[in-house]
Amino acid sequence: MILKKLKRATALVGVLVLTTGIFAGCSGGTTNKPSDANKGGKDDEIVIGFSMDTLKEERWQKDRDTLMARAKELGVKILIQAANGDDNKQIAQAENLISQGVDVLMVAPHNAEVAATIVEAAHEEGIPVLSYDRLIKNSDVDVYVSFDNEKVGELQAEYVTKLVPKGNYVYIGGAPTDNNAHLFRKGAMNVLKPLIEKGDIKLVYDQMSKDWQPSEAQKHMENALTANKNKIDAVICANDGTAGGAISALSEQQLAGKVPVTGQDAELAACQRIVEGMQTMTVYKPIPKLAETALDVAIKLAKKEKVETNGTVNNGKIDVPSVLLEPIVVDKNNMMDTIIKDGYHPYEEVYKNIPEDQRPKQK
Numbered sequence: 001m002i003l004k005k006l007k008r009a010t011a012l013v014g015v016l017v018l019t020t021g022i023f024a025g026c027s028g029g030t031t032n033k034p035s036d037a038n039k040g041g042k043d044d045e046i047v048i049g050f051s052m053d054t055l056k057e058e059r060w061q062k063d064r065d066t067l068m069a070r071a072k073e074l075g076v077k078i079l080i081q082a083a084n085g086d087d088n089k090q091i092a093q094a095e096n097l098i099s100q101g102v103d104v105l106m107v108a109p110h111n112a113e114v115a116a117t118i119v120e121a122a123h124e125e126g127i128p129v130l131s132y133d134r135l136i137k138n139s140d141v142d143v144y145v146s147f148d149n150e151k152v153g154e155l156q157a158e159y160v161t162k163l164v165p166k167g168n169y170v171y172i173g174g175a176p177t178d179n180n181a182h183l184f185r186k187g188a189m190n191v192l193k194p195l196i197e198k199g200d201i202k203l204v205y206d207q208m209s210k211d212w213q214p215s216e217a218q219k220h221m222e223n224a225l226t227a228n229k230n231k232i233d234a235v236i237c238a239n240d241g242t243a244g245g246a247i248s249a250l251s252e253q254q255l256a257g258k259v260p261v262t263g264q265d266a267e268l269a270a271c272q273r274i275v276e277g278m279q280t281m282t283v284y285k286p287i288p289k290l291a292e293t294a295l296d297v298a299i300k301l302a303k304k305e306k307v308e309t310n311g312t313v314n315n316g317k318i319d320v321p322s323v324l325l326e327p328i329v330v331d332k333n334n335m336m337d338t339i340i341k342d343g344y345h346p347y348e349e350v351y352k353n354i355p356e357d358q359r360p361k362q363k
């Protein structure tokens with residue numbers, strides 16, 4: 001701890017010089033300025049560093065905002081940096097947080113393998129590492145807090161195979177660098193495989209999307225439609241961003257709203273597409289619950305207290321102690337009882353394009 005305070009003091013000097021640059025330069029960097037952290041010099045103050053891959057998707061902005069609000073409520077400091085999908089930048093930002101002497105480092109990695117170096121660097125300074133939402137592979141990461149990501153894939157495939165028990169299927173996955181993308185796909189294949197073996201379902205196209213880019217997903221969907229002369233019966237997209245891309249390609253062929261498409265993240269645009277009938281479902285992962293759980297665990301790590309976990313996830317090196325939360329299926333029928341009831345998105349915005357007399361009544 002003393003070493004950390006010393007580090008924090010010296011880092012403060014360094015950061016004060018730097019801050020003007022980083023703060024101004026990096027749109028993804030949001031920090032409670034270290035100077036604040038030391039205002040009043042409360043030694044027992046817990047400082048948590050959070051190294052994020054990106055703020056590109058709506059959900060990550062929610063993670064950032066919820067974590068900052070919750071940290072304030074709990075009286076802990078949180079320093080957040082986002083690397084915009086750049087591995088070298090994420091490593092540099094994480095090393096910067098480590099050099100500032102944070103008590104715990106949370107990491108949502110861009111690249112599950114590359115981020116292992118961050119765990120090593122943090123452990124060299126005695127700083128525990130929490131893998132946030134996405135797992136860091138092949139490392140001695142201390143704890144993993146996320147949703148049950150394999151179940152996300154199972155829920156997507158279960159939903160769409162009930163609607164379309166037979167036919168030509170397309171799978172559009174997420175970023176190959178993201179361990180979650182592989183868990184989502186594994187879950188979906190758990191459900192599809194027996195139906196494929198029975199010959200009921202034919203997986204005519206199956207590709208991952210670099211950096212979760214909707215434009216990649218749109219290209220995949222266009223290729224699948226061309227290769228199968230538009231004879232596509234269902235599409236499993238790993239998240240709402242890729243679903244949006246696939247639906248753009250389907251609408252070019254006047255198939256949007258006719259071919260079921262899954263998603264994930266309950267983005268506002270996806271919730272609108274769902275109530276308008278363009279997207280079939282999404283998997284809702286209440287981000288405030290994830291942020292609050294991760295902060296509770298991080299504070300326990302900082303205080304060297306025992307962390308309650310509800311499972312482990314193997315990362316190729318160890319069985320990482322994990323806290324996995326439940327994902328929730330959302331479609332047109334339960335939008336009011338989930339997204340609207342939780343205040344995740346405002347009623348007026350979700351039903352924006354639905355005539356007032358056709359909207360479900362607010363309770």
Ligand code: GAL
Nearest residue numbers: 057059134178180212239265
């Ligand atoms: C995954 C995350 C999803 C989705 C995706 C794109 O790791 O679990 O919720 O947002 O990244 O950023």
